[in-house]
Amino acid sequence: MDLVPGHTLRAKPLDGVKSERWFFAFIVVALAANILALVTLFRRYDFVSWLVPPLPEAEHVHLSRGERVPDFFGTTLDGLSWHSDSLKGRWGLVFYFRHRLPTEFLLYGDMLGQRYESRGLSLVGVTHEVSDELKRLVQMRPLSYPILVDRDDRVRDQLRWQYHDYGLVLIDPQGGIEFVVPRLLTKSDLRQLVEKYLLGRIRYQSEQLSIRLKPGDVLPSYRLMDVRSGRNLTLRELDLTDGIIVFFTASCSLYHVSRYFDELRAIELGRKGSGPYHFIFSHTFSALELDKLAREREIASPVYLAREPFTLLEPADPASATAEEDILVLRMTADGRVKTVGPLSDWVARIFRE
């Protein structure tokens, strides 16, 4: 633009209020589009991780094998105080879960804890919050080990799981750490770890299991005895239609059985539309003790004692038992065939979820 001497530059006046409205509407649309574009960009590219690199899992962040476990203490779900001193002289398996309830781990841990209690295993759970789910689980199925409530994350920080939602540490009787991971283990890994340190050997064939029954199979005609009446009968004579068989293998201790009876009674009372329960015990149990236990626990369902090894569910020699768990649950179909077969803890976890 040529400037003429004496001419002054002046802004062109706006064309009234209408132009201003259009202008502001345009700005609003442009801003909205900008925001949308930014949101899209942020969703597409991980700018945050560019600016703030993820925390390195440096060695010093975690506890490691060979270190001594720090002292920790807390209050259990029942409001009792608990100190890590109580683990002295025992193998301590401490696990942590922040929010999400590892139901199957809790139940399987309980089974392992009971199985190896006499060999010196003590379990301790640590949780950040007491969820309704956890309360219901403990109400339905009391656990044999304490769960510490760690609302202020003190125990978590002492065990250095700040950046994780789960953690597990195995502590030897002298207080040294044998194994530590910032997560929970699978059932198989947990069993291997416990067997390695408390049994001195790992039973690798467990995955083959002693269970040789498949869905759709018909149960053989094993010989049984009704514990209450003393009557001898065979498995085929039972009314298995839509029923549930709870089979206690020879690896089960009587203490273990008594604990499970409480739980089974609770399930028995609360069952909805399922068929009859049949509690069958391995041939190694004593009929007298079972009868006494069933009376004490007021079990209404029939209780049977096997008169011969149930070879499709457990080996003839109890010492060679390699079952993942001690108690099995068989669900039967309307025509008396096997619908599912699996460990009790899986079944309890499924009922709990339902």
Add this chain to the structure above:
Amino acid sequence: MFNMFKCCALRSLIACLMIIAGTIHPAPVVGQRAGKQARDARLREQAGKDFPLQKEKARRYRKIPLFEGFKFTSPEDLRRDSQGNYYVVDVKNHRICVFDPEMRFKYQIGRLGQGPEDLNHPGRSVFDTKENLYVVDGDNWRIQIFDKAGRRVGGFHYGYHKTTDLVVTRRSEIYLNQATKGHLISVYSPEGKLLRQFGELMSLSRAYPGRPNDPKYRVPLSRVKMTLDEQDNLYVAYIFVPIIQKYDARGRLLWERRLEGPLADLMSQQFWVNEKDSLLRLTMSIDGLQMPVICKDIAYDDRRRRLFILLSMVDIIYVADENGRKIELLTQSRDEILRREPFFNTLTISQGTLYATAGWSDGKCYRLEITDANKL
């Protein structure tokens, strides 16, 4: 002033709309279970009609189960030493099972733990020239070195960077694929000293031309399987990309080739197809991004000078020459494909014989017999 505002706002609006339009693209396939039945039905249908194998030359192979009666939980690698002994990594039992040439169990190396001789989810294993066995001790973040008797003779902690594979050169240099360290390959000494790194990370636009160059894919796409030839040249097959590369012993890229043929093209297309419609059934997440798998393993046969690449789709083996040019495909019979036979996760070659493990499915090891193998 008003004009300037208007101009800026208009440009900004157009730019934003372009960005939004440009960013709308289908995400890679995620999840393994959803739509599985529909995909299986489609796979069967295609296998019967226009499955790409119909259009390609494919030689049959037959699988012979090994170690009958021995139950692995999850075998993920099989190696043989010079005496013909078998070494099988049984991942979920945290051990290496050693069998004699008659496939009788001899002993095991390692068990679950964090002690010096322990293992925690072992992965790839490989022998060096002295017949020491190197094993990736995955969840302990270390390499364990055992002699043939199973005694630990060395090892080192490689830091908290995942590795998908391990090879050991004739000079006992250890190559690990640690993409999170910024390069494709990290080279370590047996004592654990980082000697050098080489190889560029894979970009999305290079892997799948036409895609935007999104940096979040760089590390996940740079996960590879590796094998060495007799001159220590390194061949890599990308797990999530239909590309193979060859590096020389000094780490220089010699060539890079895309997998060829209708099947490879189909796999590339299927990578971006929505999971419900994808024929790539196997997906994997190594760096937090679930993606369909293209190549599961690579092995080099120094007798035939051939590369064998195990593809994820119905266990087809892609055979290439040492320059990466496709020769042919190896496949199971159509009946076996339709029966959904167990799929393999690793492929190894020992003395000219192919071995595969099916650790993710039936937990068995197999020897693969190729029809007219001499003509390969």
